[in-house]
Amino acid sequence: MEDRLKGLRKSMKQTTFRQMDFSDQLRKRVHEKITQSHEREEDILLAVLQLLGSEKTGYDLSQLLRGRGIQSFGRNEGALYTLLHRMEQDHLIHSGWDHDGAKYYQLTNKGRKVLQKSEKAAGKKQFGLKELTQE
Template sequence: MEDRLKRLRTIMEEGTFKRHPFTEEKKDRLKKTIHQTAAPKEQLTDHILQILTTEKTGHEVFQQLCTRGINNFKENQGLLYTNLHSLENNRLIVSQWSEEKKLYRLTEQGRKKLRNKEKKKHSYKALLEGE
């Protein structure tokens, strides 16, 4: 197995990586872009739950995330659907097909999580403001 990995690395270094060097400048630009546009997963979940207080399609969720300045999915919208599927598996949202559209909405468990987040947010704010 180790020999195959060494050969793969050699082939990649002599081929793809040689033709497309990953310079420090490219690394810095990539890091800067990631830090500017990507929301942490926990925040992203909160935004999706807030958006889904009313039933929406995946595309509508995408548009509203972009409106909020969350650009995690601009390059690959498929990742949004992976996140939505994960939220479904965690029973925070449910989906159903209607007229060739898949619609997503919060479950009671999702609403409860959203309410708890809002309560924590308000209690932290009150603590910081000295109330």
């Protein structure tokens, strides 16, 4: 497989990218844009609240967030557990252990109320954007 990819790369350099010249500065800027996280903390919190409507482990949650395109925790899963701990201190979620030793997280009543308010506010933002884009 790797030989085929090397062959493809060589072929593309000779055809597709032959006339393109990237300076080192441009390459760095492109790489920075690709690796920068464009995810806002509010969007991440909303996604976590939505996913914790039923019990989930931290691992399950990280997989579901990745499925939603949130990559913030892909490089640093510890950050997810820090966020979960902070949410637990704010009484938005609670956690418990099952008999196998896995820790589960779920919304509290306060977390459900915050989720409802957040979804309502997010819906208004989307509605406003639709109004602006329609002729």
